[in-house]
Amino acid sequence: xxxxKSVELIKAKGxxxxxxxxxxxxxxxxxxxxxxxDGYTFELLERGLxxxxxxxxxxxxxxxxxxxxxxxKAFGMELLRKRDYPEYKYTYALMGxxxxxxxxxxxxxxxxxxxxxxKGNGYAQIAIGTDDVYKSAEAIKLYGGxxxxxxxxxxxxxxxxxxxxxPDGWKSVFVDNVDFMKELE
Amino acid sequence: xxxxKSVELIKAKGxxxxxxxxxxxxxxxxxxxxxxxDGYTFELLERGLxxxxxxxxxxxxxxxxxxxxxxxKAFGMELLRKRDYPEYKYTYALMGxxxxxxxxxxxxxxxxxxxxxxKGNGYAQIAIGTDDVYKSAEAIKLYGGxxxxxxxxxxxxxxxxxxxxxPDGWKSVFVDNVDFMKELE
Numbered sequence: 001x002x003x004x005k006s007v008e009l010i011k012a013k014g015x016x017x018x019x020x021x022x023x024x025x026x027x028x029x030x031x032x033x034x035x036x037x038d039g040y041t042f043e044l045l046e047r048g049l050x051x052x053x054x055x056x057x058x059x060x061x062x063x064x065x066x067x068x069x070x071x072x073k074a075f076g077m078e079l080l081r082k083r084d085y086p087e088y089k090y091t092y093a094l095m096g097x098x099x100x101x102x103x104x105x106x107x108x109x110x111x112x113x114x115x116x117x118x119k120g121n122g123y124a125q126i127a128i129g130t131d132d133v134y135k136s137a138e139a140i141k142l143y144g145g146x147x148x149x150x151x152x153x154x155x156x157x158x159x160x161x162x163x164x165x166x167p168d169g170w171k172s173v174f175v176d177n178v179d180f181m182k183e184l185e
Numbered sequence: 186x187x188x189x190k191s192v193e194l195i196k197a198k199g200x201x202x203x204x205x206x207x208x209x210x211x212x213x214x215x216x217x218x219x220x221x222x223d224g225y226t227f228e229l230l231e232r233g234l235x236x237x238x239x240x241x242x243x244x245x246x247x248x249x250x251x252x253x254x255x256x257x258k259a260f261g262m263e264l265l266r267k268r269d270y271p272e273y274k275y276t277y278a279l280m281g282x283x284x285x286x287x288x289x290x291x292x293x294x295x296x297x298x299x300x301x302x303x304k305g306n307g308y309a310q311i312a313i314g315t316d317d318v319y320k321s322a323e324a325i326k327l328y329g330g331x332x333x334x335x336x337x338x339x340x341x342x343x344x345x346x347x348x349x350x351x352p353d354g355w356k357s358v359f360v361d362n363v364d365f366m367k368e369l370e
Contacts, residue, residue, distance in 0.1 A: 051362055053261075053282045054289045056312035057242050076238075097238045101369055104239045104289045109309065120305025122355075124294065127241035170307075177236055184286055 010034045051101065057126060058107040061168045062115035064091055066144070067108045070166050071095045074136075074143040075128060080105060089113075117168070125163070125171040129180060136174045137162040149173075159183055195219045236286060242311060243292040246353045247300035249276055251329070252293045255351050256280045259321075259328040260313060265290060274298075302353070310348070310356040314365060321359045322347045334358075344368055 011017060018041065019033035035041050061067040064082075071077045077095040084091040089112040096105035106126070130136045133151040141147060144167045151162035151174075160176035196202055203226065204218035220226050246252040249267075256262045262280040269276040274297040281290035291311070315321045318336040326332060329352045336347035336359075345361035 051314050051366075052288055053314045054242075054291065054311060055314050055360075056358075057239075058309035058312070060307045060309060101366060103237055106239065107309075107312075117307030118303075118305040119307045120303035122245045122302030122304045122353075123308035124243035124245060124292075126239060127243070127292075129236050129238045129240050168307075173241075175240075181236075181286060 010036070052104065054104060055100070056105050056107055058109060059168075059170055060114070060117050061108045061110055061166075061170075062117065063167070064093055064108060064110035066167050067110075068093050068095065070143050070145060071106065071108070074140045074145050074164075074166075075172070076139075077106065119169060125173050127173045127175055129177045130174045131177055133160045133162045133174050133176050137164070140164045153179075157183060195221070237289060239289060240285070241290050241292055243294060244353075244355055245299070245302050246293045246295055246351075246355075247302065248352070249278055249293060249295035251352050252295075253278050253280065255328050255330060256291065256293070259325045259330050259349075259351075260357070261324075262291065304354060310358050312358045312360055314362045315359045316362055318345045318347045318359050318361050322349070325349045338364075342368060 016035040017032065018035050021032040033041060068079055068082070072079060072095070075095075077097060079093060080096050080100055081094040082091065090109055091112075092107055092109045094100060094105045094107055096103045128136075137147050137151040140162075146165045147162060148165055148171070149161065149163035151160065153160050159179040159182075161173055163171060163173045165171055201220040202217065203220050204216065206217040218226060253264055253267070257264060257280070260280075262282060265279040265281055265285055267276065267278045275294055276297075277292055277294045279285060279290045279292055281288045313321075322332050322336040325347075331350045332347060333350055333356065334346065334348035336345065338345050344364040344367075346358055348356060348358045350356055
């Protein structure tokens, strides 16, 4: 009951609870309202455990084993699943940082015989959190990726990032975990 | 110390601990090995709290308010952040099912004056878990999306899905949460 703890803290700090924690209309959410000492009202929502809805991104690749190897070695992802459907002439691989019931995954699809795709100019990239953008950039170069933005702090906000293309030309941006958390503060 | 609790439970149930919980080589992981009463060996890993690395997907859109409204109303996402950079002539919106330090987010970018993008044929889609694909499809139609695969069970595996295009033509697939979990069993 995290939000109830928050409500207690707010009370202790001189805030006024205008709605005690209780279930919201939707059922699975606990809701409370508080007023801070300056008179601003906040609504606190505690959600029940539910799987993350945004669970997958799918990209088509021209060489599945090359892509799997790259996302494993350069990105540190695990190969969670690989399935071949000869009758439909495609193979897919699910890659991610943990099991697909808990972590969002990257689905890479290979369609038999198609080695190249038109990437257009609308899709931009995925972003990946990292503890060390410099090491990430090294791994990317080592395993067949291309750095398109050298690792380092962004002017102005100082968040360290690096950007790369995978062997198919799909772009990713790596963002320093600590810098990213600071940005959110 | 979830896994240590697991180890205690396993001991209590007659399992044999072949490696007591301790740090793995990587440092942030706690590892233990146990043997169940049938002689099978299991490795238990407890990972430290770390943010999900795969944290963002970025798409460019031709009308940001239209896109924000659609992902809010039809997909049930929250607008987490919206920032305008007049000096760089773009605005972005972060949309997601929870705060960006805990949930993967969709970054929608609008570049001043560009209302249409070439989507190519390489980027496929994002996938979204839902409790009800039929209701998702209704909401999508109601708020300006186009259903490209009517909601219902997929032949063979019976997982209920529906697929749609957003007002910009970006594809998403909705997958029934319960069916998806069954598929993984």
